[in-house]
Amino acid sequence: MFDRDVWQEIFNTLKTNKLRTFLTGFSVGWAIFILVMLLASVNGMENGFYNQFNDDATNSIFVRPGTTSKAYGGFEEGRRIQLENDDVEYIKQSFPEDVEYISARYYANATARYKDETGSYSVQAVHPDHQAIEKTLVVSGRYINEADIVNKAKVAVIGRKVAEDLFKNEDPLGKFVEFNGLSFRVIGIFTDDGDDNAERRIYAPISTYQRIYKNTNDINMIALTYNPTYDISTSLEFSSRLEDIMKRRHKIDPEDQSGLYIFNYAEAYDNISSFTAVLKGIGIGVGFLILVAGIVGIGNIMVFTIKERTKEIGIRKALGARPSQIVNLVLLESVFITAISGFVGLLFAWMILAAIGPTIQTPAFSNPSVSLSVVVTATIVLVIAGVLAGLLPAMKAANVKPIVALSDK
Amino acid sequence: MIEIKDLHKSYKMGSNVLHVLKGINFKVEEGELVAIMGSSGSGKSTLLNILGMLDGADSGEYTLDGVPIKNLSETKAAQYRNKFLGFIFQSFNLINYKSALENVALPLYYQKVPRKERQEKAMKYLERVGLKPWADHLPSELSGGQKQRVAIARAMAAEPKVLLADEPTGALDSTTSYEVMDLIQKINDDGNTILVVTHEEDIAHMCKRIVHLKDGIIVEDKKIEQVRAEQYV
Numbered sequence: 001m002f003d004r005d006v007w008q009e010i011f012n013t014l015k016t017n018k019l020r021t022f023l024t025g026f027s028v029g030w031a032i033f034i035l036v037m038l039l040a041s042v043n044g045m046e047n048g049f050y051n052q053f054n055d056d057a058t059n060s061i062f063v064r065p066g067t068t069s070k071a072y073g074g075f076e077e078g079r080r081i082q083l084e085n086d087d088v089e090y091i092k093q094s095f096p097e098d099v100e101y102i103s104a105r106y107y108a109n110a111t112a113r114y115k116d117e118t119g120s121y122s123v124q125a126v127h128p129d130h131q132a133i134e135k136t137l138v139v140s141g142r143y144i145n146e147a148d149i150v151n152k153a154k155v156a157v158i159g160r161k162v163a164e165d166l167f168k169n170e171d172p173l174g175k176f177v178e179f180n181g182l183s184f185r186v187i188g189i190f191t192d193d194g195d196d197n198a199e200r201r202i203y204a205p206i207s208t209y210q211r212i213y214k215n216t217n218d219i220n221m222i223a224l225t226y227n228p229t230y231d232i233s234t235s236l237e238f239s240s241r242l243e244d245i246m247k248r249r250h251k252i253d254p255e256d257q258s259g260l261y262i263f264n265y266a267e268a269y270d271n272i273s274s275f276t277a278v279l280k281g282i283g284i285g286v287g288f289l290i291l292v293a294g295i296v297g298i299g300n301i302m303v304f305t306i307k308e309r310t311k312e313i314g315i316r317k318a319l320g321a322r323p324s325q326i327v328n329l330v331l332l333e334s335v336f337i338t339a340i341s342g343f344v345g346l347l348f349a350w351m352i353l354a355a356i357g358p359t360i361q362t363p364a365f366s367n368p369s370v371s372l373s374v375v376v377t378a379t380i381v382l383v384i385a386g387v388l389a390g391l392l393p394a395m396k397a398a399n400v401k402p403i404v405a406l407s408d409k
Numbered sequence: 410m411i412e413i414k415d416l417h418k419s420y421k422m423g424s425n426v427l428h429v430l431k432g433i434n435f436k437v438e439e440g441e442l443v444a445i446m447g448s449s450g451s452g453k454s455t456l457l458n459i460l461g462m463l464d465g466a467d468s469g470e471y472t473l474d475g476v477p478i479k480n481l482s483e484t485k486a487a488q489y490r491n492k493f494l495g496f497i498f499q500s501f502n503l504i505n506y507k508s509a510l511e512n513v514a515l516p517l518y519y520q521k522v523p524r525k526e527r528q529e530k531a532m533k534y535l536e537r538v539g540l541k542p543w544a545d546h547l548p549s550e551l552s553g554g555q556k557q558r559v560a561i562a563r564a565m566a567a568e569p570k571v572l573l574a575d576e577p578t579g580a581l582d583s584t585t586s587y588e589v590m591d592l593i594q595k596i597n598d599d600g601n602t603i604l605v606v607t608h609e610e611d612i613a614h615m616c617k618r619i620v621h622l623k624d625g626i627i628v629e630d631k632k633i634e635q636v637r638a639e640q641y642v
Contacts, residue, residue: 004524005511005518008507012506016506311502312504314502315502315504316504316515316519317487317490318461318463318490318496318502319490319491319496319515319516319519319563319567320487320488320490320491320492320516320519320520320567321487321519322483322484322487322488322519323483323484323487324484325519398483401463401464402463403458403463403464406463406498406502
């Protein structure tokens with residue numbers, strides 16, 4: 001394989017047929033280029049989808065109330081379901097093994113004012129566990145704690161954007177800000193990787209807001225995370241148990257799809273994974289079909305080369321070349337053209353991806369790139385492709401009869 | 410060295426069967442210089458191809474240096490060709506992108522001789538045919554006579570038992586032909602067995618024995634007084 005004689009031969013044929021070699025190689029390079037770009041695009045879509053979830057824990061489940069669509073347990077249909085504080089406790093006690101963090105959410109809007117600055121923001125009144133569920137990153141100060149809940153303290157954790165808007169260059173920590181006329185003390189500032197909108201949010205203790213709003217026990221939804229060691233099937237099984245028990249508690253028909261919404265990220269993840277897997281499959285399929293065209297091209301050119309060199313092969317055989325040596329020569333040449341042109345295609349695709357990939361950051365498409373495993377796979381595919389392309393011509397070459405090749409009279 | 414008994418060979422040409430060799434009996438001792446003569450279609454090239462293991466016989470026996478040559482696989486045939494035979498062709502059949510030296514070294518490559526040793530040996534044979542200064546030249550930079558001398562050096566490089574020359578002077582003018590024959594005679598003087606296929610009387614008479622083929626059988630087989638080519642050079 002690393003024989004100078006063999007390589008001299010290969011380079012000679014390539015050199016005497018530069019254009020032909022280039023055109024053939026181009027088809028394979030192009031095929032690999034498309035294959036890699038397709039895979040990178042699927043990868044980009046995948047990244048885009050997953051980024052949507054990025055700011056939440058991936059093992060989270062959200063429970064939202066709805067309106068029943070079926071009469072059940074003596075109630076008519078069209079009944080609005082209302083979640084309350086007790087529901088949180090109930091879930092906690094029903095699934096001590098499964099639930100990792102749990103928090104209620106109470107939504108409100110607030111017109112916030114600090115000195116001359118005002119702004120309208122959404123407030124999420126939550127439990128301390130909410131920080132872990134939403135993966136909220138507190139950059140200064142602290143998050144809401146149990147004491148705030150018990151004391152119904154008028155404290156707030158504000159997003160970075162809120163702090164910028166209201167406080168300009170001042171340090172908001174410890175300052176008092178008015179929400180709809182009520183004074184709240186800023187105890188923390190948070191950032192969010194997900195998006196800027198999340199940073200226009202304000203967190204407050206749930207008990208405080210429930211007291212402000214008519215001393216209610218109502219909550220808008222429950223967010224929780226389950227045991228992170230669960231795999232997809234365990235987590236789906238858990239969310240269905242959770243659904244059953246919550247439906248029973250609120251007297252909703254088990255078949256009723258709209259009385260209660262349980263949203264499990266694992267399920268969404270699962271769906272997206274299978275979706276992108278299908279896309280990937282299509283990408284690979286299309287790429288391979290194009291590659292097949294390239295392989296046929298190389299095979300075609302090798303047949304020509306053999307035909308042109310019939311006489312030379314005859315001479316070699318007369319001088320004692322074994323058929324296997326001829327086969328090796330042809331195969332090596334074929335693999336060489338395929339591999340080199342494939343690598344050029346790979347390199348081009350990689351350079352383009354490296355140059356523009358990181359700049360693409362849209363919600364549905366982000367940082368298309370190829371992994372090392374794709375490159376390795378492509379390499380293996382190329383070598384196999386080269387062998388396949390050369391196989392038939394090589395057999396043909398090995399069967400050249402020296403007597404026929406040498407008859408020149 | 411070579412022994413042939415009742416050799417038959419026929420070719421199918423469509424529905425016709427062309428009987429080319431019709432029972433050849435023939436023996437060559439070591440160190441002989443034999444000319445095989447005959448008009449075209451007499452079967453002399455077919456005989457040479459069979460002797461060179463480039464083609465198989467339909468029936469009959471062929472023994473080369475005590476080894477029966479029969480039903481060879483491609484690989485085996487290649488090995489025997491490499492070990493036993495050196496070919497010299499009318500059209501030289503040098504590989505055009507290899508230098509004279511590399512062409513001579515090619516049979517040694519197929520004997521798996523290490524590169525360095527290969528080159529030394531090839532250089533030795535090039536020197537013997539008087540072409541050492543042209544070692545790095547490509548065939549296209551050599552004259553016809555020089556090309557044939559390179560081909561002879563290549564045929565000898567593997568140190569075969571028998572040299573088979575198919576019309577070695579067919580593409581050369583008479584002066585060059587004599588030079589080549591002079592070289593062949595000298596190689597024969599060193600004890601090498603050589604078979605020359607030719608249809609030229611003067612070339613045939615520079616051998617030591619003439620075998621005349623006609624319509625697939627040997628019509629005449631005689632030893633002759635060798636004419637030395639040296640005097641014409």
